[in-house]
Amino acid sequence: MLTNEQIKKRLTEKFPEEVTGFEEPYGMLTFEAPKELNLKVLNFLYDDEELKFRFLTTLCAVHYPEKKGRELAIVYHVHNLEDNIRLRFKVYTAISEPDIYTATGLFSAANWLERETYDFYGVNFIGHPNLKRILNVEEMDYHPMRKEYPLEDQTRIDKDDEMFGRGGESGFGTAKTEEGSGTIPESEQQHEEGKPIV
Amino acid sequence: MSEHHIKLPEGSIEKTTTTLNLGPTHPATHGVMQNILELDGERIVSTEQTIGYIHRAFEKIAERRPLYQITTLTDRMNYCSSPINNMGWHLTCEKLLGVKTPKRVDYLRVIIMELARISDHLICNSIVGVDAGAYTGFLYVMQYRELIYEIYEEVCGARLTTNMGRIGGFERNFNDIAFQKIEKFLKEYPVVLKEFENLFQRNRIFMDRTKGTGAISAERALNYGFTGPNLRAAGIDYDIRVHAPYSSYEDFQFNIPVGTTGDNYDRWLVREQEMWQSLSIIEQAYQKVQEFKGTEADVFHADVPEYYLPEKPEVYTKMEALIYHFKIVMGEVDMPVGEVYNSVEGGNGELGFYLISDGGRTPYRLHFRRPCFIYYQAFEELIKGSMLSDAIMTMSSLNLIAGEMDS
Numbered sequence: 001m002l003t004n005e006q007i008k009k010r011l012t013e014k015f016p017e018e019v020t021g022f023e024e025p026y027g028m029l030t031f032e033a034p035k036e037l038n039l040k041v042l043n044f045l046y047d048d049e050e051l052k053f054r055f056l057t058t059l060c061a062v063h064y065p066e067k068k069g070r071e072l073a074i075v076y077h078v079h080n081l082e083d084n085i086r087l088r089f090k091v092y093t094a095i096s097e098p099d100i101y102t103a104t105g106l107f108s109a110a111n112w113l114e115r116e117t118y119d120f121y122g123v124n125f126i127g128h129p130n131l132k133r134i135l136n137v138e139e140m141d142y143h144p145m146r147k148e149y150p151l152e153d154q155t156r157i158d159k160d161d162e163m164f165g166r167g168g169e170s171g172f173g174t175a176k177t178e179e180g181s182g183t184i185p186e187s188e189q190q191h192e193e194g195k196p197i198v
Numbered sequence: 199m200s201e202h203h204i205k206l207p208e209g210s211i212e213k214t215t216t217t218l219n220l221g222p223t224h225p226a227t228h229g230v231m232q233n234i235l236e237l238d239g240e241r242i243v244s245t246e247q248t249i250g251y252i253h254r255a256f257e258k259i260a261e262r263r264p265l266y267q268i269t270t271l272t273d274r275m276n277y278c279s280s281p282i283n284n285m286g287w288h289l290t291c292e293k294l295l296g297v298k299t300p301k302r303v304d305y306l307r308v309i310i311m312e313l314a315r316i317s318d319h320l321i322c323n324s325i326v327g328v329d330a331g332a333y334t335g336f337l338y339v340m341q342y343r344e345l346i347y348e349i350y351e352e353v354c355g356a357r358l359t360t361n362m363g364r365i366g367g368f369e370r371n372f373n374d375i376a377f378q379k380i381e382k383f384l385k386e387y388p389v390v391l392k393e394f395e396n397l398f399q400r401n402r403i404f405m406d407r408t409k410g411t412g413a414i415s416a417e418r419a420l421n422y423g424f425t426g427p428n429l430r431a432a433g434i435d436y437d438i439r440v441h442a443p444y445s446s447y448e449d450f451q452f453n454i455p456v457g458t459t460g461d462n463y464d465r466w467l468v469r470e471q472e473m474w475q476s477l478s479i480i481e482q483a484y485q486k487v488q489e490f491k492g493t494e495a496d497v498f499h500a501d502v503p504e505y506y507l508p509e510k511p512e513v514y515t516k517m518e519a520l521i522y523h524f525k526i527v528m529g530e531v532d533m534p535v536g537e538v539y540n541s542v543e544g545g546n547g548e549l550g551f552y553l554i555s556d557g558g559r560t561p562y563r564l565h566f567r568r569p570c571f572i573y574y575q576a577f578e579e580l581i582k583g584s585m586l587s588d589a590i591m592t593m594s595s596l597n598l599i600a601g602e603m604d605s
Contacts, residue, residue, distance in 0.1 A: 026293060026538045056423055057541075058550055058567040077539060077552070077567075081420070081434075084441050088539065109423030112575045120257075135250035135604055144258060151262050 002050070002083040004029040010051060014044055021090075030088040038074070038091045039101045045078060045087070046106055053078040053087055056107040059114065061121040063095075065147045071095035072121060076103070093123070095146075102128040120145035215243055218586075222251050226590045228325060229600030233577075233589075240585050245578050249571075253604040260564040264529030265291050265365060265505070268564070273359045275568060276602040279318035279545035281310045281350065284362045286542035289444050290551040291365045294538045295505065302490050302497045303367040304446035308483045309380065310353065310362065311445070311542075312476040316387075317346045318545030319427070319469040319476075322597040326466055327398055329594045330407045335397045342390055345383050352376035366506045367499025377484075384481055391473060399470070405463060412580045412592030413461035422579075423572040426547030428596060431468045432460030438543040449486070450479050462588075462595040469597075504531050529559050546570050546597045570596070571603045 007029055011019050019041065021032045033041045045053040057077040064071055070092035079086050093100055102125040103110040114125045115134040122143035125131055133140065142149065206212060221232040230251035236243040256271045263271075272287045273280035285307050292299065320343055324336035347357040352375050354362040363369065398404045414424070419432040429436055435454045439447040455471035457464030490497070499506050507526055508519035525531050535557040541550035547569025556562040573596065580596075581589040 025536050028539060030537075055420055057539075057548070058552065058565065058572075060552065060563075060565040062554060062563045075552070075565075077550075081436055086539070088537075107423070108418075108421045108575065109572050112571065116571075135253040144255070151258060 002080060002085050004085075007051060007085075007087065010048065011041075011044075014048075015041065028086050028088050030090065032090040032092065035074075035091040035093045035100045038076075038089075039103065039106070041089060042076065042078070042103055042106055045089070051080065052082055053080045055079040055081050056103070056109045056113075057086065059103070059110060059117065061117045061123055061145075063121060063145065063147045067092075069094050072098055072123060074100060074117065074123060095122075098122055099124045099126055101126050102131075104128055119143070122146070214238065220589075222248070226329065226593070228594055229598060229603075231598070231600055231603070235586070235589070237586060240587075242581050242584055242586060242589055245581065245589075247574065247577060249574070249600075250604050252600055256605045257564055257566065260561055262560055264531070264559055265533070265561075266526065267529070268561075269363075270359065270361050272566075273361055274601055275566065275605060276318070276545055276549070276570075276599045277358055278321050278599060279314035280358065280360045281314040281362050282318075282542060282544050283549060284360060285311055285445065286540070286544065286549050287551060288363050288365055289542060290538060290540040290553055291505075292500075293540050294533065294536060294553060294555060295365070295502070296534075297366050297500055297502050297505070299367060299445075299500045300497045301446060302487060302494065303499060305449075305483045305486045306368060306372060306498065307363070307445045308447065308450070309480055309487070310350075312480045312483070313346050313349060313380075313383070315476050315543075315545055316473050317343045318597070319473050322546075322595070323398075323466055323469050324394070326408070326462070326591065326595045327404070329590050330404055332397065332401075332404065335394050339390060339394055342383070342387055345379065345387075349376055349379045349383065352379060364499065364506055366502040369507075371496060371498040380480070380484060384477070384484065388477060391470075391477075395470060398466070407588075407591060408463035408466060408595070409461060410459075411462050411584060411588040412465075412595060413459050414576060414580055415460065418576070418579070419460060422576040424547070424576070425569050425573070426544065427468045427472060428460075428465055428547065428573055430454065431457035431464040433458050438541055438548055442541070444540075444542060450482050452479050462591050465595045532557060532559055533561075541567065544569060546599065546602075547573065566605055568602045568605055570598050571605070574598055574603060 004024060008022055011031065015033065018037055019031055019033050023030045045051050055078065057079045059076050062073040062075060064073065072093050072095055074091050074093070076089045077086060078089065091100060100123065102114055104114065112134060114128055115131060117123050118125060118131055119133045119136050120143055132138065136144065216237045218235045218237055219232065220235055221227040222230045232248040234246045236245070260268050260271060269284050269287055272283040275283055320339050324339050327335045350360050350362065351357055353372055354360050354369065414432055416432040416434050419429050420434065424432065425436065433456050435456050437454045440454060452475045455468050455475065457468050503522045505526065508523055512519035513523045533555040535555055537554040539550060539552045541548045548567060549569060550567030552565040552567065553561050554563040577593070580592050
């Protein structure tokens with residue numbers, strides 16, 4: 001049976017300098033490599049007769065805005081089904097240059113997963129056959145899972161949500177005006193920028 | 199094509215294929231998904247799938263919610279077997295937090311998860327029947343899905359979006375009615391399942407419609423990231439309940455049914471056999487639960503005061519309970535730093551949760567591995583060159599759940 005130590009040994013033999021940051025959070029071997037090598041490492045994991053990581057479990061990105069120069073992490077979870085062992089492999093990239101090689105040549109499963117990662121994080125997978133948005137609308141011009149896009153403020157009151165059961169006559173979740181309706185008073189609606197609200 | 203050509207205006211280019219929009223709202227797609235098919239007569243030349251019509255940004259929303267509030271997001275993914283999603287999420291949290299659950303909780307969870315698996319497979323298999331033109335089976339077995347939903351109702355009060363269980367166990371013990379209903383299910387369901395099988399399994403029309411259509415080889419299925427019944431139908435015996443047992447699945451005896459050709463018929467058979475296996479697991483788990491006597495029979499959660507809401511009378515009388523109650527409800531409990539991947543055998547495959555915690559009160563990042571999002575990519579390869587009516591069958595036998603796909 002393959003163990004984490006053996007995998008680590010095998011990897012450091014092949015990539016002595018490049019593969020770094022070995023960890024074992026909750027028993028799963030985790031490491032990282034430079035982004036230029038992502039395909040080389042995945043190929044090695046796939047082809048090597050000892051390792052045989054031939055099942056792509058999942059692929060996703062994580063955004064760390066405070067890590068300068070390595071803001072985006074692309075995380076691969078691969079599985080060796082014969083020895084039943086999992087592995088986590090990360091590459092980091094700068095958000096200004098989010099280009100990494102696609103793994104679609106190796107795993108057909110990577111196709112949509114990479115499209116999803118592109119859609120939500122803007123990672124540009126070089127060589128992807130059809131890199132376009134998958135879950136969001138095509139007209140969208142930003143990548144919503146990045147940390148700079150916060151979720152809507154749950155206490156905001158300036159929105160007409162009558163169609164969704166908030167606001168309007170029922171008034172739930174909206175500021176009450178004197179008339180008792182849940183909508184914004186007219187004086188506020190029509191006010192121009194720069195002028196104080198009377 | 200037809201011999202009688204329509205005379206086209208000068209200079210126009212003749213198109214020999216027909217474009218057909220299947221979906222997004224079409225009775226045959228069982229969910230909001232669109233397929234733009236290029237047809238040559240009735241044969242499919244190519245297809246382009248569009249998904250995302252019910253995308254609700256669960257991964258983003260989860261970044262603002264404390265752990266216990268994320269449970270409600272998970273049961274809106276695969277709504278045919280939401281308790282499995284709920285339990286999978288609780289197991290992920292428990293792995294991160296290092297919570298050890300008592301055996302009785304594990305067995306109760308197994309009962310619920312296997313009931314959910316039956317209801318999931320039951321819907322899928324009977325819908326395959328509906329798409330082949332056999333409505334009777336679907337209506338007949340619906341009674342027993344109803345009974346499963348009644349069991350959910352007794353356990354947690356809800357039927358579809360269950361929000362069942364808490365970190366560490368269940369919100370309350372199973373009551374007597376729940377056990378009676380489980381007993382009733384165990385007694386009556388095998389007869390019904392057998393009858394349902396008789397309707398389809400060796401039915402000439404059904405076999406002609408399903409055999410050899412939508413087939414995939416084991417190698418391609420693995421490359422496409424297939425899991426669950428769809429992978430097993432292609433002949434690979436990968437089941438997380440066996441390969442990485444969770445919730446004490448190692449205490450149960452059961453088989454993993456596998457197919458050979460990976461076609462629609464094999465997928466149907468694998469699901470059918472899995473229902474029998476699930477029944478046997480429920481029976482074993484029910485026996486094990488009955489063996490707990492005295493105070494042991496009252497255990498339904500682990501002792502984790504930071505994450506498990508205290509009893510209401512204690513909140514009013516004990517200072518500590520009040521503090522914990524307040525902290526949990528306000529989501530003010532910090533998580534340990536770490537990253538964890540945990541997966542369970544969902545109704546249609548490996549349902550994974552990749553949770554990264556930076557020590558805050560909400561996940562830093564939560565990624566759901568949704569099995570049908572991953573295997574729906576293979577749809578084009580599965581139906582290319584086949585008839586339109588086979589594409590419909592293939593779609594339903596893959597068990598696509600739009601809610602899970604779009605998250």
